[in-house]
Amino acid sequence: MKKKTIAIDMDNVIADTVAQYITWYERDHGVRIERTALHGIPELEAFPGGAIRKFLYTPGFFRTVPVMPGAQDAVQQLMEHFEVYIVSAALEFPQSLIEKYEWLGEHFPFISWRNIIFCGDKSIIGTDYMIDDHVKNLDTCKGKTFIYTAGHNIHIDRHTRVNDWKEVVALLMKELQNEKAD
Amino acid sequence: MKKKTIAIDMDNVIADTVAQYITWYERDHGVRIERTALHGIPELEAFPGGAIRKFLYTPGFFRTVPVMPGAQDAVQQLMEHFEVYIVSAALEFPQSLIEKYEWLGEHFPFISWRNIIFCGDKSIIGTDYMIDDHVKNLDTCKGKTFIYTAGHNIHIDRHTRVNDWKEVVALLMKELQNEKAD
Numbered sequence: 032m033k034k035k036t037i038a039i040d041m042d043n044v045i046a047d048t049v050a051q052y053i054t055w056y057e058r059d060h061g062v063r064i065e066r067t068a069l070h071g072i073p074e075l076e077a078f079p080g081g082a083i084r085k086f087l088y089t090p091g092f093f094r095t096v097p098v099m100p101g102a103q104d105a106v107q108q109l110m111e112h113f114e115v116y117i118v119s120a121a122l123e124f125p126q127s128l129i130e131k132y133e134w135l136g137e138h139f140p141f142i143s144w145r146n147i148i149f150c151g152d153k154s155i156i157g158t159d160y161m162i163d164d165h166v167k168n169l170d171t172c173k174g175k176t177f178i179y180t181a182g183h184n185i186h187i188d189r190h191t192r193v194n195d196w197k198e199v200v201a202l203l204m205k206e207l208q209n210e211k212a213d
Numbered sequence: 214m215k216k217k218t219i220a221i222d223m224d225n226v227i228a229d230t231v232a233q234y235i236t237w238y239e240r241d242h243g244v245r246i247e248r249t250a251l252h253g254i255p256e257l258e259a260f261p262g263g264a265i266r267k268f269l270y271t272p273g274f275f276r277t278v279p280v281m282p283g284a285q286d287a288v289q290q291l292m293e294h295f296e297v298y299i300v301s302a303a304l305e306f307p308q309s310l311i312e313k314y315e316w317l318g319e320h321f322p323f324i325s326w327r328n329i330i331f332c333g334d335k336s337i338i339g340t341d342y343m344i345d346d347h348v349k350n351l352d353t354c355k356g357k358t359f360i361y362t363a364g365h366n367i368h369i370d371r372h373t374r375v376n377d378w379k380e381v382v383a384l385l386m387k388e389l390q391n392e393k394a395d
Binding site for chain 2 (some may be wrong): 036038064116120122125126128129132143144145146147148149150151152154155156157158173
């Protein structure tokens with residue numbers, strides 16, 4: 032049977048982009064903003080003075096983001112049963128294109144270039160599943176959607192919530208069981 | 214009514230990549246290979262000595278490819294009636310990512326970054342129409358497919374053939390009429 036397809040986002044899903052915001056903001060402004068301060072607030076507004084927008088255009092930002100805990104093992108596990116695509120909205124920040132490609136090569140070397148998609152909006156991505164932190168991406172997805180918890184999305188309840196990679200794997204393995212039972 | 218979506222390929226569709234192969238090959242080897250010599254042959258084999266593969270990895274190759282005649286006007290015309298996405302298999306040649314982005318900015322400045330997709334394989338692209346020269350991309354498309362004539366694809370008959378941008382526009386405008394009539 033043909034494997035089902037999953038689109039997995041990068042920022043705040045396999046990359047801990049908020050950790051990088053916090054580290055860089057503290058480095059530049061001497062103030063540590065805690066994750067809880069970001070709850071229910073768009074990221075761009077959570078850090079004062081347009082700091083995030085500046086970071087997003089700074090060479091090296093995307094290349095040095097830490098990996099989201101558990102993401103590497105989880106993605107490898109999922110790849111045994113699903114066709115996994117990394118789908119990242121990289122086109123808004125063109126300098127991120129090569130940085131994201133190199134970052135994937137360093138941290139997810141088991142993902143082929145064939146399975147990487149850098150896009151603008153994600154509305155034409157036709158996978159069976161999508162894991163993303165942004166509701167705008169999930170809302171246009173025709174497949175099953177999982178919202179990966181990030182401060183900015185904690186009030187959203189119209190997509191299945193996942194809080195960490197263990198939950199993602201558990202839910203998708205359950206999908207696989209259901210499919211086999213059908 | 215929501216506009217229907219079209220995925221348009223870059224190389225050999227809006228970019229005259231074969232023209233660039235011919236120019237660069239003549240520049241480097243002093244031999245002009247005519248387009249007719251490419252009929253029915255995979256591009257990589259049509260130019261001796263692995264020349265094409267070398268070109269594809271050379272900085273500047275993708276940045277300086279000529280525009281396919283008629284593509285600019287045609288894409289603008291189509292954008293009035295369709296949601297147009299440029300979908301290019303850029304991930305095999307990572308240096309092409311930024312070059313292709315800049316090339317689009319120069320020659321197709323009316324296309325938003327939201328409508329650009331750089332991918333590996335195109336099997337998860339879920340548009341209503343796809344225009345491509347490569348049968349491997351068209352074969353996995355669930356929408357209506359148009360094969361843009363290139364030497365390497367002249368023997369393919371399982372997709373609707375288009376020989377130039379005038380034909381593309383004519384066929385898609387007919388699709389629009391049929392849709393309105395339904």
